[in-house]
Amino acid sequence: MPTFRHERPWVITTVRVPYGHVDKMDHVYYGNYLLYFEMARNEWMRAGGLTYKDFEALGFMVPVVEAHVRYRGRVRYDDLIEIRAAVKPEGRTRLRFLYEIRRSGEEEVLTTGSSVHVVTDLEGRPQRMPKGLSDLLERIGVYEGPDPG
Amino acid sequence: MPTFRHERPWVITTVRVPYGHVDKMDHVYYGNYLLYFEMARNEWMRAGGLTYKDFEALGFMVPVVEAHVRYRGRVRYDDLIEIRAAVKPEGRTRLRFLYEIRRSGEEEVLTTGSSVHVVTDLEGRPQRMPKGLSDLLERIGVYEGPDPG
Amino acid sequence: MPTFRHERPWVITTVRVPYGHVDKMDHVYYGNYLLYFEMARNEWMRAGGLTYKDFEALGFMVPVVEAHVRYRGRVRYDDLIEIRAAVKPEGRTRLRFLYEIRRSGEEEVLTTGSSVHVVTDLEGRPQRMPKGLSDLLERIGVYEGPDPG
Amino acid sequence: MPTFRHERPWVITTVRVPYGHVDKMDHVYYGNYLLYFEMARNEWMRAGGLTYKDFEALGFMVPVVEAHVRYRGRVRYDDLIEIRAAVKPEGRTRLRFLYEIRRSGEEEVLTTGSSVHVVTDLEGRPQRMPKGLSDLLERIGVYEGPDPG
Numbered sequence: 001m002p003t004f005r006h007e008r009p010w011v012i013t014t015v016r017v018p019y020g021h022v023d024k025m026d027h028v029y030y031g032n033y034l035l036y037f038e039m040a041r042n043e044w045m046r047a048g049g050l051t052y053k054d055f056e057a058l059g060f061m062v063p064v065v066e067a068h069v070r071y072r073g074r075v076r077y078d079d080l081i082e083i084r085a086a087v088k089p090e091g092r093t094r095l096r097f098l099y100e101i102r103r104s105g106e107e108e109v110l111t112t113g114s115s116v117h118v119v120t121d122l123e124g125r126p127q128r129m130p131k132g133l134s135d136l137l138e139r140i141g142v143y144e145g146p147d148p149g
Numbered sequence: 150m151p152t153f154r155h156e157r158p159w160v161i162t163t164v165r166v167p168y169g170h171v172d173k174m175d176h177v178y179y180g181n182y183l184l185y186f187e188m189a190r191n192e193w194m195r196a197g198g199l200t201y202k203d204f205e206a207l208g209f210m211v212p213v214v215e216a217h218v219r220y221r222g223r224v225r226y227d228d229l230i231e232i233r234a235a236v237k238p239e240g241r242t243r244l245r246f247l248y249e250i251r252r253s254g255e256e257e258v259l260t261t262g263s264s265v266h267v268v269t270d271l272e273g274r275p276q277r278m279p280k281g282l283s284d285l286l287e288r289i290g291v292y293e294g295p296d297p298g
Numbered sequence: 299m300p301t302f303r304h305e306r307p308w309v310i311t312t313v314r315v316p317y318g319h320v321d322k323m324d325h326v327y328y329g330n331y332l333l334y335f336e337m338a339r340n341e342w343m344r345a346g347g348l349t350y351k352d353f354e355a356l357g358f359m360v361p362v363v364e365a366h367v368r369y370r371g372r373v374r375y376d377d378l379i380e381i382r383a384a385v386k387p388e389g390r391t392r393l394r395f396l397y398e399i400r401r402s403g404e405e406e407v408l409t410t411g412s413s414v415h416v417v418t419d420l421e422g423r424p425q426r427m428p429k430g431l432s433d434l435l436e437r438i439g440v441y442e443g444p445d446p447g
Numbered sequence: 448m449p450t451f452r453h454e455r456p457w458v459i460t461t462v463r464v465p466y467g468h469v470d471k472m473d474h475v476y477y478g479n480y481l482l483y484f485e486m487a488r489n490e491w492m493r494a495g496g497l498t499y500k501d502f503e504a505l506g507f508m509v510p511v512v513e514a515h516v517r518y519r520g521r522v523r524y525d526d527l528i529e530i531r532a533a534v535k536p537e538g539r540t541r542l543r544f545l546y547e548i549r550r551s552g553e554e555e556v557l558t559t560g561s562s563v564h565v566v567t568d569l570e571g572r573p574q575r576m577p578k579g580l581s582d583l584l585e586r587i588g589v590y591e592g593p594d595p596g
Binding site for chain 4: 003016018019020034035038039042051052053077078
Binding site: 168 | 376
């Protein structure tokens with residue numbers, strides 16, 4: 001799975017929708033998009049040469065404090081989808097991830113969303129962004145446009 | 150499970166958090182709150198004497214178009230939580246559900262959120278709110294304060 | 299939720315099936331039954347006056363080594379189901395949980411299953427059953443018939 | 448994701464374990480393996496030039512009647528795993544899928560399992576295996592050894 005492409009500042013993760021993720025209308029269940037967003041965050045980090053696991057091993061976490069999803073079109077069983085993720089830093093301790101989901105090879109945006117994360121130590125105390133993370137942002141690029149909402 | 154109480158305009162659903170819902174930090178995984186919100190919507194409807202299943206049988210759906218969650222405190226494995234849900238109609242075709250999660254018997258709000266739903270027919274075409282639903286809103290009561298966000 | 303009844307040696311947990319648990323055939327997705335079995339194990343323990351959380355706090359775990367499910371009938375969205383759980387000890391270090399799922403108030407068994415667990419310390423090393431657990435088995439009762447398979 | 452390799456009669460699917468799939472011990476939650484098995488079945492079919500979606504469009508289903516899992520080793524967050532799936536026909540109307548999970552590039556088998564499926568029409572009535580499916584079995588190959596259990 002988590003094969004990704006990097007198109008600065010976006011990292012693009014491809015996922016095949018399993019039967020277990022759709023509801024009886026053959027739509028991806030609305031909560032499962034947050035799993036796809038998480039897969040995209042994992043690959044975003046990997047694109048910059050780090051893993052979230054490494055990041056935890058360095059004594060940091062980035063717990064989520066907000067999540068938002070807009071459901072625009074239908075994502076169905078067995079669809080091959082692309083989840084684009086980019087980051088917009090908010091001050092020195094917060095990151096906003098932006099997401100867009102499309103069917104692979106199509107233009108129409110089916111889902112958009114964002115999530116806000118705080119940099120903390122392993123006890124959950126807010127921390128300034130460590131150098132490993134700001135270097136990562138530089139390597140991957142940051143989103144500078146308006147929130148695509 | 151889904152036993153509920155009605156405290157106009159809130160309907161309160163009680164859920165015990167299973168092991169399968171928490172992540173390796175012993176927090177409920179961020180996507181699973183949307184499942185709790187759905188459980189609360191089901192019981193909200195039942196509190197008004199209808200089920201979502203009945204509603205579908207009448208030829209209507211209320212698909213979700215937006216969801217928002219704010220993670221304020223920790224919800225852990227085996228916590229008994231209360232999910233409060235209330236509705237704020239938005240025009241004639243949209244409903245905003247508001248949610249608050251607390252540990253049973255405690256004051257602190259651990260999670261808040263909202264979701265926006267459109268009334269449609271079974272093909273997904275927007276419809277005016279059917280009488281069954283507006284009667285339900287009257288019986289349960291509608292939320293009239295500011296968005297508790 | 300997890301309200302339970304105790305009918306020696308069975309502990310019975312009631313769950314309302316959410317939309318997010320069924321697939322596009324309006325069947326509970328086959329993996330979600332293992333969540334229901336877990337909910338039933340949690341309440342089984344609680345029926346004996348202990349929680350799995352307490353049990354972990356005492357330095358023990360009961361990780362699963364096998365799980366089996368037989369899908370006999372349809373469980374659908376919004377069904378109120380009863381999950382019966384009982385335990386059959388296997389030697390001094392293993393427990394087999396047996397499960398049966400019915401719609402509340404109906405006779406027909408829709409799902410059966412079992413899972414085998416090993417008593418270990420927190421590092422995963424097999425341990426003899428601690429007194430807390432064997433006392434619990436006595437209070438709740440053990441299943442002595444043939445595997446209901 | 449679901450990229451696959453075919454090593455007659457096995458089809459091998461690669462999955463990266465997300466945070467949302469592990470429990471507080473940093474093990475994949477025991478029910479989530481059934482999702483991995485389903486992903487492997489989807490790719491098994493695709494390896495033979497068909498999709499389960501096509502198969503449904505032809506008027507057939509293969510609902511699951513049994514599932515079995517043996518948890519042998521730990522699968523953790525961010526592990527890249529390979530799920531091998533092969534089929535052993537059981538008479539003219541049933542298929543047994545066999546599964547093995549390893550970390551990518553490692554020998555140790557971490558999980559094994561099987562699931563039994565019945566060929567039915569869309570109303571759930573048992574059917575003989577359609578030609579499309581028996582051709583598929585020939586192209587992919589069938590497992591002829593003992594159940595690897």
